[in-house]
Amino acid sequence: MTAMIEAHALVRSFGSTRAVDDLDLQVEAGEIFGLLGPNGAGKTTTIRILATLLAPSGGTARVCGFDVMTHPQEIRRRIGYVMQKISPTRNLLTGRQCIEMEASLYHVPRREVRARAEELLELVGLLPHADRQFNQYSGGMQKRLDLACGLLHRPQLLILDEPSLGLDVQSRHKVWDYIHDLRRQGVTILLATNYLDEADRLCDRLTIIDRGRVVVTGTPSDLKRAVGADVIQVTTAEPAPLAAAIAGQTWLQRHAVSEAGELHAHVTDAAAALPALMGIAAARSIPLETVTYTRPTLDDVFLLHTGRELREEEVTA
């Protein structure tokens, strides 16, 4: 595989603060790569450097094989950039006028501008609303238009800064669907987010960053596995016999009965262990009241590596 983004020892200072501090990043062609971190972690600054909007104070960054400092124009031809902010300054234009303008700015051949714009409006489901003004669009529609605009020149790399920020659940899922479709078409995607579920569901690999530094990099499942086991919690009138019955099973790491009389079974993989546990209970006619299980989340990953919770940061940032 070839690297779409290679950043080494990247630094960006604003006055005395280092927004990006010795950051390394390697994104391979064809993957959805996530930058996960709390607000102020340096995600947007990193993205702005990679999108050639901000010069690094130190280190090097190559995007699509070109250095951001020496060949920004080559990079701009090859990347699509979807900003976090939705700018209201296009309010008086219709969706079609917005996207056709951007098509021309990306030098789509003049004769193809109209068709290309329609093709992408269709892709994001906005063709029926193409001739409505931008300020009549809902937040989700505006974001989808921006997403379509990022694809006009068929970029090799699409950079998305918080693509589902402020969207309702339905719009978020639509945006996620488009992102998955794009990856299937071979577009590499760099995605900055502070939503755990978004990072978990979309990303092939991700880097957690905090205070401008890389905390850890890996696939979501590897990162979570490193945190530890899944926990199955069972409430039953007869916890002790059940505990005795499951002891020694290969899928069980350890177990305990809590003071409240709940059985906590730490297992390697809850999805495989659950049917086994319930089968044993049924065979011995042990009635179960509730069975729940929790898996480690990326929040636990962040907690493990930084000693703080990601969610707390979101509130206080």
Added chain:
Amino acid sequence: MTEQAIARETPATRESTTAAISDWAQEVAALAKRWFIELGRERLNLVFSVAQPAIWLIFFGSGIGRAVDRQVIGTSDYTGFTLPGIVAFTVVGGGVAAAMPLMWDKEGGYLDKLMSMPISRSSIIVSRFVYQFVLASFQVAALVVVALLAGVSFELGPFAVVIILVTAGLLSLAVTASFSALAYWVPGHGTFFAITGFITLPLVFMSNAFVPVDALPRWMEIVARLNPLTYAIEAMRLPIIKGWDGDILVALGVLGAFSLACLAVGAQQFNRQTADRVQ
């Protein structure tokens, strides 16, 4: 590099230069289209923008004109004398308006999107200039109609109007570039309006817009002779009240040099502000 390499490269270079010019034209056209679409959505803006200078001309020409000493201004037609002043005043005001959308794009974040695209750094400013020049042409047309109705006779006839348009274009380029540079340079729009509010009126009054340079107090005369507006007004005034004069070319030369300098400074400032900007 070997000679063959050079020979092979030349046609390709020429081809890519043509492509670059074509790309640039496409960018300017696409951005200018945006400004005209927005103007079309705000037609009252167009009506007032075109009517306002004509009203100023009536106000100055028939009102203040009666209090003016003909000996001082060198003509009995104050409306014709002050028409170039009104054009200059209008174009300077238009320069402020030209820079405003660039500032809104900067503050709204859309400038970042534009900067992430493979476009030339000059096309945004030039698209604003194109828009502003078309608007100025309508304003000049309205002014000329009002002037004719008021009985102004243009010594150089229709050619005087051509010279007025050329001058308005050069001046428009200078102010659009300067105020765009200012819009990119300021931390926020408050500073922009404070500075433009502070300099636009003195810029007009410290020129020969309403009074000939020779008639100004000594210190104002010095300022006026350094003020590029004076040259723009001179280039427009001579064809109206005097006729053909070599000084027209001199004035246009000075103004043209100033406009190119403004464009260079504007583009340089633009580069600086966009290459390394803090969000």
